[in-house]
Amino acid sequence: MTDVSAPSNNVQNAISGISLRSASLSYEGKVVFEDLDLDLPVGHMTCLLGPSGVGKSSLLRYIAGLSGNGAEATVSGRLLFNGTEGSKADVAYLAQQDLLLPWLNVLDNVMLGSRLRGVRPDCGRASALLERVGLRGQEKSRPASLSGGMRQRVALARTLMEDRPIVLMDEPFSALDAITRFELQELASSLLAGKTTLLVTHDPLEALRIGHRLLLLTGSPARFETPIDPPSEPLRDAGTVEVAALQAAIMERLTAAKHQARAASSNAQIQAGQ
Amino acid sequence: MKLLRPVIIFLGLLVVWQLLVSITGVAAFILPAPLSVLSALFAQWPLLLSHAGVTISEILLGLGLGMLLGCSSALVIANFRSARLWILPVLVVSQAIPVFALAPILVLWLGYGLASKVAMATLIIYFPVTVAFYDGLRRTEPGWLDLAQVMGGSRWRTLTQIRIPAALPALASGLRVAASVAPIGAIVGEWVGSSAGLGYLMLHANARLQVDVMFAALLVLALFAVCLYFSIDRGLRLLIPWQADKTL
Numbered sequence: 001m002t003d004v005s006a007p008s009n010n011v012q013n014a015i016s017g018i019s020l021r022s023a024s025l026s027y028e029g030k031v032v033f034e035d036l037d038l039d040l041p042v043g044h045m046t047c048l049l050g051p052s053g054v055g056k057s058s059l060l061r062y063i064a065g066l067s068g069n070g071a072e073a074t075v076s077g078r079l080l081f082n083g084t085e086g087s088k089a090d091v092a093y094l095a096q097q098d099l100l101l102p103w104l105n106v107l108d109n110v111m112l113g114s115r116l117r118g119v120r121p122d123c124g125r126a127s128a129l130l131e132r133v134g135l136r137g138q139e140k141s142r143p144a145s146l147s148g149g150m151r152q153r154v155a156l157a158r159t160l161m162e163d164r165p166i167v168l169m170d171e172p173f174s175a176l177d178a179i180t181r182f183e184l185q186e187l188a189s190s191l192l193a194g195k196t197t198l199l200v201t202h203d204p205l206e207a208l209r210i211g212h213r214l215l216l217l218t219g220s221p222a223r224f225e226t227p228i229d230p231p232s233e234p235l236r237d238a239g240t241v242e243v244a245a246l247q248a249a250i251m252e253r254l255t256a257a258k259h260q261a262r263a264a265s266s267n268a269q270i271q272a273g274q
Numbered sequence: 275m276k277l278l279r280p281v282i283i284f285l286g287l288l289v290v291w292q293l294l295v296s297i298t299g300v301a302a303f304i305l306p307a308p309l310s311v312l313s314a315l316f317a318q319w320p321l322l323l324s325h326a327g328v329t330i331s332e333i334l335l336g337l338g339l340g341m342l343l344g345c346s347s348a349l350v351i352a353n354f355r356s357a358r359l360w361i362l363p364v365l366v367v368s369q370a371i372p373v374f375a376l377a378p379i380l381v382l383w384l385g386y387g388l389a390s391k392v393a394m395a396t397l398i399i400y401f402p403v404t405v406a407f408y409d410g411l412r413r414t415e416p417g418w419l420d421l422a423q424v425m426g427g428s429r430w431r432t433l434t435q436i437r438i439p440a441a442l443p444a445l446a447s448g449l450r451v452a453a454s455v456a457p458i459g460a461i462v463g464e465w466v467g468s469s470a471g472l473g474y475l476m477l478h479a480n481a482r483l484q485v486d487v488m489f490a491a492l493l494v495l496a497l498f499a500v501c502l503y504f505s506i507d508r509g510l511r512l513l514i515p516w517q518a519d520k521t522l
Contacts, residue, residue: 066420093424099417102516103439115435116427144516162425 017042017166017196018063023077025055025062032058033222038215042082042165045189045197045234047211049204049250051258055222056200060170063198064093081166092162096171098155100143106130107139110158129157133187149180156184160191167197174202185210189235204250208243210234214250218257220264225253306486314486315493321475326494328471332388332460333502336395337452343396344403344452345445351404352411353433365404373398374462381467391463391471398459399452406448410441443517446510453506457499 020038024031032055040046050056061067067075081090100109107126114121130139133153143151152172159167172188173181189210201207207214214228228246230236236243288308294300295307302310315322347365351358377394384390414437422432464473472491479487511517 061420064420064424066423091424093421095417095420097417099415099421101418101436101439103442103514112421112435113425113427116422116425116431118428118431142516 017044017082018198019078019080019083020063021078021080023059023062023079024075025058025067025077026074027058028072031221033217036077036222036224038224040196040198041213042196043194044212045192045199045210046213046215047207048198048200048215048217049202049207049254050217050222051254051261052202054217054219054257054261056217057170059217059222060168060198060200064091064168066093090164091166091168092159092164094155094159094167094169094172096174098143098148098151100151100154100158102143105140105142106135106146106154109143109154110161112158113162126157126161129160130154132160132191133157147180149176149184152176152180152184153187156188156191165196167192167195169197169199171200171202173206181206186235204247204254205238205243208246208250209236209238216250216253216257218253218260220261225257303483303485306489310486311489311493314484315490318487318490322472322490322494325470325472325475325491326498328388329391329457329460329464329473329495330498332391332463332471333395333456333498335388335392336459337399337456339392340396340399340452340456341403341449344400344448345407347400347404348407348411348445352408352437365401369401373459377462377466380463386467386469390466391460391468394463395456395459399456402451402455403445403448406451407441407445410444411437413444414440442514446514446517449510450503450507453503454499457495457502461495 018038018040020036023036023038024034026032026034036059038059048056048059058067062075063079067073078085100106101112104112107123107130108115110126110130111121111123127139130136133156135150135153135157138146138150138154143154146154152175155172159169169188173184176184185206199207199211204214208230211230212234214230216225216228217223218225228250230246231242291308295305306314347361351361351365373394376397377390380390380393380397384393418436418440419432422436427435460471461473464471465477468474472495475491476488479485479491
């Protein structure tokens with residue numbers, strides 16, 4: 001049977017790099033999010049903000065197809081990549097830790113994906129990517145001899161080496177010092193241009209510098225608040241009045257969300273006590 | 275200084291030993307002086323060498339076999355849940371039986387020759403190697419496994435490219451333990467029943483009150499055991515330069 005609404009749905013999906021429909025996730029009986037819808041525009045960087053523990057990383061892992069790992073999880077919902085369902089082959093993933101393998105040199109770490117899939121690695125492209133992240137001449141170095149910033153650059157090169165249209169990043173710069181973080185935000189913003197990117201971050205300023213759109217995830221079960229679309233194109237100057245005002249507004253919303261969460265949990269405790 | 279320190283410790287112990295013998299005037303069949311042990315070592319070295327050859331081959335064969343069996347078992351129980359459920363309890367219970375108690379049975383089954391001693395050495399190192407490697411395979415950094423999954427790595431390639439290399443430092447600790455206990459297995463095997471080897475020579479010399487020969491055999495054994503441990507430790511350090519532990 002033909003569904004008449006299908007074509008219009010496809011048209012709608014075609015403009016979304018990632019679409020989430022009625023996504024639900026619970027860990028060991030605790031609902032993280034329920035009936036969540038999300039559309040990430042193609043070629044844009046979307047930043048996901050929210051109080052810690054709200055489920056930002058869980059949502060990212062849900063999209064990466066990693067929800068079932070580790071704890072006992074119940075997952076449901078539809079996930080569409082560029083309008084088609086189910087394929088996870090379109091995603092590259094960059095975590096908070098660089099996850100470099102200590103026994104491989106920098107070049108081999110960048111080409112890890114080919115090793116794991118058993119295909120011939122493209123050395124030339126890997127070297128070119130290392131050059132773009134500013135690590136020329138470090139191909140043969142071991143990760144242990146690199147600084148935190150350099151290691152995260154290698155991880156960024158490894159993510160780009162996968163050449164996927166969708167990139168998921170989970171607080172990739174949060175463990176770095178302020179200057180290195182600043183540099184890497186710039187680098188990531190330029191290297192990931194044109195890719196559909198979802199960046200989980202706890203830093204509103206980072207999101208305002210490099211994000212096209214900012215999403216706020218709050219509450220329990222987690223819901224999206226009204227998204228924030230900063231006026232100009234990234235990379236934005238962190239010193240402007242608009243950015244400062246938006247940062248203040250976001251901080252206010254996050255603080256309110258945190259207070260609400262606290263009140264809700266103490267209410268729940270009182271009810272449990274009665 | 276780093277190289278000199280063990281030499282100084284060794285010579286110091288020899289001096290204490292010699293002083294103890296000279297001052298107390300203890301009989302030579304109870305505690306021979308280091309000099310008489312040395313002279314026995316030189317006088318009897320062809321005999322010592324031939325027996326040492328037997329013991330060393332038992333130890334090395336036992337080590338090789340124990341490592342092979344231990345690593346294979348660890349790979350099987352780490353990768354197949356059903357195998358884990360069946361094998362792990364057996365493995366743990368088997369450790370409750372002292373390996374020494376098995377020595378007479380092994381000699382009965384496998385004879386006085388090489389086989390029973392190799393089996394003893396294999397048995398004694400099998401458990402530490404299996405447990406260490408299995409533990410390493412179980413504790414792969416979850417982030418690496420997530421990365422492999424997102425990258426579309428197959429189970430087999432994730433095992434060979436990530437889980438096994440990541441488990442090598444843990445395996446190395448198991449191998450160090452193995453290197454230090456394998457000689458015990460071989461010597462216990464020789465004590466229970468044998469016609470050659472340093473353990474046999476020690477019993478033989480002891481029965482004839484040739485305590486200096488007994489000490490000389492012990493010295494050769496200790497020297498080999500120390501060399502074995504340090505060469506394995508050194509080899510592992512070269513093979514696994516990324517391992518975290520830097521002790522010794």
